[in-house]
Amino acid sequence: MLSTLVRIGRGVRSNFVADSQTNLAWATLLDLTGTGPVHQRLARALRAAIRTGRLPSGSAVPPSRALAEELGCSRWVVTEAYGQLVTEGYLAARVGSATRVAWTPDTAVTSLGPARAARTRTTAIRYDLAPGLPDLRAFPRRRWADSVAAVTRTVSVTDLGLPDPRGHPLARRTIAEYLRRSRGAVATADTVTICAGITDGVTRVARALRRLGVDAVAVEEPGWPRLRAAVAGAGLSVRSVPVDRDGVRVDTLDEVRAVVVGAAHQFPSGAVLSPERRAALVRWARAVDGFVVEDDYDAEFRYDRRPIAAMQGLDPSRVALLGSVSKILSPALGLGWLVAPGALVFGGEAAPPVLDQLALAAFVDRGWYDAHLRAARRRFRTRRDLLLAALARAIPEGTVDGTAAGLHVLLHLPAGTDAGAVVQSAARAGLSLMALDDYRAERPATPTPVLVLGYGNLADGEIAPAVATLRTTLDRV
Known part of the structure; x- marks a missing residue:
């Protein structure tokens, strides 16, 4: 029964x-x-x-x-x-x-008894140095709630019906205006699709590419595993391409017609795609009748100069632009956008809830998105400086690398250090962080002694004790 x-x-x-x-x-x-x-x-x-x-x-x-x-x-x-x-x-x-x-x-x-209990119990995370999150404590709860409430009061009966799979026209128009103004993108309401985030956007593009006869997509190595999974999940082969200090190596794009790149701030290397590489990438796409999928990751957070424009503006017919609110507001909102030529728009996927889309549009139209972004940029610039100073004092043998941008830095440890062992030991001490090799498709035979340290979801007052815990962990390992 x-x-x-x-x-x-x-x-x-x-x-x-x-x-x-x-x-x-x-x-x-x-x-x-x-x-x-x-x-x-x-x-x-x-x-x-x-x-x-x-x-x-x-x-x-x-x-x-x-x-x-x-x-x-x-x-x-x-x-x-x-x-x-x-x-x-x-x-x-x-x-x-x-x-x-x-x-x-x-x-x-x-x-279970003391022995088994020690193996079963998980240590609570006290300090979050893992990359990928903004400052969740600073989420603008009141203004977001006001946006949701305003939209709920004024939404039309028609808007409560079956949604447009590409997103509500008002939300698409608002995002297009924002991207033209802030990212130098070539965007209109007709070229914008509202999606659930970067991964959802990559999935949509990958399905469109498959429909066009593309069977393989190049993805940066190292890079976000979710991007690889999205491409593979669409039934395409994933080809790894290396990244150096100038960004993706365009000369390695053999036997593919599409590539996913982080032009403004590649994760996790922190490299910015150089002007020469940008031009070369567009020339490559035209020569092979291919496409570039630009992941606009961390583009808004640049601390030593103004953010650079999106590469999509160089050739909107060959470059698709992906963005989301995950690193600015919260990944829990599940809101992002895709600006793509018609060939890369694949119908059938469901857009995020209409009320959420309209709430984001209201949040942007009222100037609250820009205000939150300005405050976040100031907060993260200060936090990055505090982290670099703490690392220099506590771990002088380490070298910090990465552009003055985004929400993470790379910490190069002395040769021979097992970064993976450091991550595991740190977790037992309540410190969450990641190793560079965690973002590789295949781990190298010799581990890379580099840690990826995020500072987005770490309070300023937690930086010193977090770095002290890392120092103790390094000594132990």
Whole structure:
């Protein structure tokens, strides 16, 4: 017998307020198949739901009478199952209050004994030096909420219908205006597609390329693994191309007609594509009847000079521009854009929710996006300076590399240092960071002694203790 617990009242799941009457686990699917009396099968199903996390700690289970009515059994069956789980420590019952889930993963760990518990318990991250995130503490909650509220009040009935797969026309027009103004892009509402971020944009382009007969796409090495996965997921072969201090090596683009590049700030090398390489890349695309997919990663964050324009403006018919709000606002919003020639627009994909698109358009139109970006640029410039100073004091044998831009730096360690071992040891000390080799398609036989240190999601006051923890980790390794 398979049954769904009835949702009574609000039925809101919450892990944070254990005593709240809105913390009700009344919509959990229970599998009562199997052998044995019904009360034993119910206890077994509830126990499994608790251990797998479908019933989190603090969740209230339904009153025995309500659950018995839903299951079509006697109330005794439910009270017997609850009593068994209370005895085992999975549930806690209090007079005058709901019966709640008492089991947590930590409870299970402590029952394993000291040796196994030490291997099973994960260390909480105290300092986040991993790249890829902006300052999530600075997310403009109030202004974003105001944008969402304004859009919700004024959205037309028509806009609440089936969405345009390329995005709402107003959002596309707003993004096009922003990109023309801030990135020097050649963009109109007709050439902009609203997508769920860079990975979604690469997936769309890769599917369009496959439709055009392209069977392989070059991707920078090292680079974001998600870009490789997106290309491969579209059914195309992935070819690795090297990167040096001037960006992608155009002379290595053999037997491909498309390449994904980080022109403004390549991740993770930090290289900026030189003017000569930009021109050479466009000439290559024209010569092979191919395309360049420009990942505009970290383009807005440049600290020693003004941000450079997008390469897409050199030849909009050959270069597609990808961007998102992930490094400026938050990756949780799932909003990005693709500016591409008609040949690279592949229909059928679903755009992000219309209300989210319109909220972003309102946020940009009101000037809040630019204001947040200016504040973030000042904050990250200061934070980068603090990090470089702390590294120079604590790790003088290391060398920092990378353009004064973006949200990460490279720390070159003495030859022979196992950066992978440093990452693992640091994690046990509560410090999150990455090694350069983590971003390679194939790890080299000799590990590269380079760490990739992000400072976007690290408070200024955490920089000194984070670097001190890294110093201790290096000494240990």
